[in-house]
Amino acid sequence: MAHTEWIHALEKVVGADHVISGSEAGTFAVDGKAPRAVVFPRTVEETSSVMAIASEAALKTIPWGAGSQMALGAIPARVDLVVALKHLNHLVDHEWGDMTATVQGGMRLKDFQQALGQHQQFLPLDPPFADQATVGGLLATNASGPRRLLYGTARDLLIATTVVHADGTVTKGGAKVVKNVTGYDMNKLYIGSLGTLGIIAEATFRVYPRIAWEKTWLAPFLTLDHAEEAIAQIMDSSLVPNALELLDKAAARRVTTRAGIGWTDGQYALATSVGSVAEMAVDTQIEEIGRISRKVGSPGGNLLHDEPHHTFWREVRDITPGTNGTAPRHLRAVMKGGVLISKVADAFRVGEEEAKTQGLDLCIVAEAGSGIVRYYVSAEDRSLQEFVEGMVSTVERIRSTCEAQEGSLIILEADAALKTRIDVWGPVRGLEVMQGIKERFDPRQTLNPGRFVGGI
Numbered sequence: 001m002a003h004t005e006w007i008h009a010l011e012k013v014v015g016a017d018h019v020i021s022g023s024e025a026g027t028f029a030v031d032g033k034a035p036r037a038v039v040f041p042r043t044v045e046e047t048s049s050v051m052a053i054a055s056e057a058a059l060k061t062i063p064w065g066a067g068s069q070m071a072l073g074a075i076p077a078r079v080d081l082v083v084a085l086k087h088l089n090h091l092v093d094h095e096w097g098d099m100t101a102t103v104q105g106g107m108r109l110k111d112f113q114q115a116l117g118q119h120q121q122f123l124p125l126d127p128p129f130a131d132q133a134t135v136g137g138l139l140a141t142n143a144s145g146p147r148r149l150l151y152g153t154a155r156d157l158l159i160a161t162t163v164v165h166a167d168g169t170v171t172k173g174g175a176k177v178v179k180n181v182t183g184y185d186m187n188k189l190y191i192g193s194l195g196t197l198g199i200i201a202e203a204t205f206r207v208y209p210r211i212a213w214e215k216t217w218l219a220p221f222l223t224l225d226h227a228e229e230a231i232a233q234i235m236d237s238s239l240v241p242n243a244l245e246l247l248d249k250a251a252a253r254r255v256t257t258r259a260g261i262g263w264t265d266g267q268y269a270l271a272t273s274v275g276s277v278a279e280m281a282v283d284t285q286i287e288e289i290g291r292i293s294r295k296v297g298s299p300g301g302n303l304l305h306d307e308p309h310h311t312f313w314r315e316v317r318d319i320t321p322g323t324n325g326t327a328p329r330h331l332r333a334v335m336k337g338g339v340l341i342s343k344v345a346d347a348f349r350v351g352e353e354e355a356k357t358q359g360l361d362l363c364i365v366a367e368a369g370s371g372i373v374r375y376y377v378s379a380e381d382r383s384l385q386e387f388v389e390g391m392v393s394t395v396e397r398i399r400s401t402c403e404a405q406e407g408s409l410i411i412l413e414a415d416a417a418l419k420t421r422i423d424v425w426g427p428v429r430g431l432e433v434m435q436g437i438k439e440r441f442d443p444r445q446t447l448n449p450g451r452f453v454g455g456i
């Protein structure tokens with residue numbers, strides 16, 4: 001199909017006002033590759049027709065939620081079309097008595113939470129940039145945040161999906177009951193697939209009642225050893241924290257400054273959040289966490305509740321690389337590692353050592369109870385080449401530390417210049433099976449080609 005032909009076909013489906021092309025489409029570039037057109041479908045049916053045209057015209061196509069995470073993934077092989085989902089943003093239904101809700105893929109998580117809040121319910125997913133992220137985008141990237149400790153990830157909350165496949169076929173999986181699958185649980189396959197298997201058009205979640213009381217104990221530690229001991233004791237107790245986050249000295253300084261919390265520089269921070277229906281249950285646990293922290297060497301602590309509690313956790317989730325986020329974009333990178341819970345402090349030590357050797361600025365934040373460690377790296381005054389060289393060595397060193405513990409390290413955000421030097425995904429087990437699945441779902445390699453693991 002010629003260029004003008006497929007543009008015309010798209011315009012016939014969604015209306016000329018909902019297709020942009022040429023230089024206007026440049027703002028939707030991925031790793032510097034601009035699409036030839038961007039289309040904005042408003043319904044599942046329109047999305048299906050758009051994909052049928054994309055498939056027929058052999059257009060390499062990228063689904064686009066809020067675009068907050070387009071730096072994730074390898075450099076795309078080619079970009080012809082972006083399918084922007086911002087109009088697919090409605091709440092389909094909220095069966096609050098059954099504790100389920102169905103939402104379109106392009107709805108922002110923030111708007112979804114607001115709708116659920118009308119019945120005092122919420123979805124316990126708190127990914128970075130939750131105010132911007134769309135439900136489809138967070139499912140496609142399997143994004144999660146500190147609350148993962150208590151509620152798990154999207155895999156534990158998603159019970160049904162409607163997916164538009166690469167050729168336009170629409171499939172539905174699961175149902176609005178919690179036990180809803182006999183056979184392969186196909187819903188789970190789309191989670192973390194980076195939009196390579198289909199466009200998530202609708203998703204149904206099991207939702208939870210809002211927490212009545214929530215407070216945080218923020219404990220400073222002068223050494224990692226002491227923080228490590230506190231984590232071990234909290235995890236090995238009958239306490240039920242909903243988040244347990246360890247911040248290195250730089251992250252602690254940054255977050256407390258931005259959240260307006262008094263803090264002495266040069267200390268690690270361990271933040272433990274507890275929620276319950278009764279304030280007394282929260283206070284009793286917070287007291288015990290404070291006691292454990294002091295016993296293992298914490299010199300003090302801050303109790304956060306109400307607005308300071310919420311502000312603190314938002315700042316933790318939304319941290320960006322660079323002092324005050326001022327480093328230029330091409331001199332920044334974000335890495336996410338997975339290690340054993342008992343090795344979180346070691347993952348900090350390796351990161352700190354390597355950043356010092358390479359002269360890079362670094363903030364580290366870990367979900368200490370899940371073993372997820374995020375490294376925010378930047379350089380203010382170095383050349384791109386120097387930054388890339390330093391990062392290549394840093395990635396290799398931290399990745400091999402994670403892999404030695406059966407974990408992994410992926411790059412969440414990096415400039416294309418760095419992506420040409422490293423594999424953002426690292427080695428992946430079972431790649432042949434994944435390639436087979438991709439071949440079956442998207443034989444023409446229409447969706448997000450080249451961006452996922454092993455060049456899928």
Ligand SMILES: Cc1cc2nc3c(=O)[nH]c(=O)nc-3n(C[C@H](O)[C@H](O)[C@H](O)COP(=O)(O)OP(=O)(O)OC[C@H]3O[C@@H](n4cnc5c(N)ncnc54)[C@H](O)[C@@H]3O)c2cc1C
Nearest residue numbers: 065066067068069105133134136137140141143144195200
């Ligand atoms: C600095 C930083 C740190 C982060 N840290 C973490 C972290 O620690 N843990 C974590 O889990 N996540 C992390 N993320 C990821 C981020 O929170 C989510 O990826 C983001 O919320 C996705 O939402 P979005 O709507 O902006 O997606 P977009 O950026 O628009 O899209 C993300 C990907 O999903 C695909 N996609 C979008 N919508 C759909 C859809 N409806 N159907 C199919 N595919 C689709 C796109 O093609 C793209 O590949 C981080 C992001 C940043 C920028």
